[in-house]
Amino acid sequence: MADPMIGRPFAMPMIKPFIPKKVQPWLYLLCAVIFQMVNTVYMGSMQQMVGDLGIMREDVSFIFLCGVVGVAMPFPILFRLKFRYTNRQLELFSISGMIICILLTLALVNFTDVALTLPLMCLLSYCCCFFKLMATFEVFSNIQLWMTPKRHFEIFFPLLYIVVLGDMSASSWMSQQLTYYCGSWQATQWFIVGVLLLVLLFMYTCTQPFRFMKPLPFISIDWLGLALWSAFLLELIWLFNYGEHYNWWDSELWLNVLGAVIVTFYFALQRMRHIHHAYLDYRAFKYKTLWPILFMFGVAELMNSTSTSLESVYTGAIMHWGMMTLSIQNIVAIIGSMTGCLFCLWWMKMLRLPYTRLLTIGFGFLLVYQVCMYFYITPTLNFERLIFPTFIRTFGYAIFFTTLTLYLEELMPFQHFFMGLTIAGFVRNGLVSAIGGGLYGFSLRRHIADNLVSGLPFTVFDSMLMAIKQLYGVTCLIGCAFMLLLMLWHVQPVRSTLKRLPYWNTIGRAMRKELGKE
Missing domain, CATH: 1.10.287 (Helix Hairpins)
Known part of the structure; x- marks a missing residue:
């Protein structure tokens, strides 16, 4: 195996020698899992935050979405950071930044001026998640050759998204458990601060400065x-x-x-x-294949948003299931996301089948979820029946998400790939989810009103139940139309095999040459 930086046998020279070599990458992987669970607010404890702080659900959602945007934006400068600072410097800086952002958010809770505290909490959420992605990238960039010795993206991305997508549900489950047993939504933040302090201590005592090339000047940003x-x-x-x-x-x-x-x-x-x-090169927007990929990301996010826009209304306002009951769904979602990523890995590396067909398979599972929920929406539904729809939704979303990222990398050169991730983040990191939530909320209100004045003997409860069912039906029709489009438009990959990850020193030389021209 070759080192991801300098072509020698795989090693992690940034970690001090007294740590066993076989343990080193596992420790970094554990750090990545912890980083992906970091946030200033958690949607799993939304109800408690609304009641404690006296703010609206929309306020909590927007604070959270500011963090989602913060995750999408750092991609274009990640390599510039890596080639300027050492792994130790970046990790200590990023972890310290996350801790400070969380502590400042907790301090703002004591202020009564909501007009001032809400914008500050939004800014802190953005910065915290900006640091989170910096720390996560620095971890994975040092263990990626341990994950895939031959530098294959079709191995790297499924394993990466096991952590990313799995932690999305794991963080909600963690916040629900800690909020319930500790009696405060702030317990999650204090727990994360404690864990980050341990990671900071590990980075301070067990890592050392190491450079694999001369530092690039941090200019032209x-x-x-x-x-x-x-x-x-x-x-x-x-x-x-x-x-x-x-x-x-x-x-x-x-x-x-x-x-x-x-x-x-x-x-x-x-x-x-x-x-x-x-910050975003205009040439990155000119790839013809980028827009179909963004469109497919948008459709997948819109289909996935029904779980928060419609299912949450059904389980909360109609069925009145509690937080601990709904936390079981997050466990199912973790299993579904991990299984979907492993299915991608099995499909591409074991079966060696065309990876673009996974788009149809993944979207098919998202569509099955909508159909299941359409028939499951009744006032007497048992909670156990939601386990299957939750699993297939997260299973299909993981397949679709992973495959589209692979397809994006295949059709964009590495020079613009990370900009492409930020552009794709415009669609998949909060925007379409917010659009879906807004449109479904507006449509739900209109359908409830129409049902009440329809002349049928509907109560408010019946009207809400019928409106949710109607919107799931409309989503099914939209999904069927898109599914037909995927089946008719058989997209072939440009190459029979995916490109491989370039060596970091190769990327560094290209950047140095580009800066030298200026």
């Missing part, structure tokens, strides 16, 4: 471009997250934010077109 694109994405999410609360076009505040979206997008676009080192 378009920080204003980063701020503009982040603001544009957050403003769009705000529109759909708060749209139902402010009654959309009838709100002056909503219209002002809509105007701000247009202005922000204009300046971000003009800056991208007119400076040499834009």
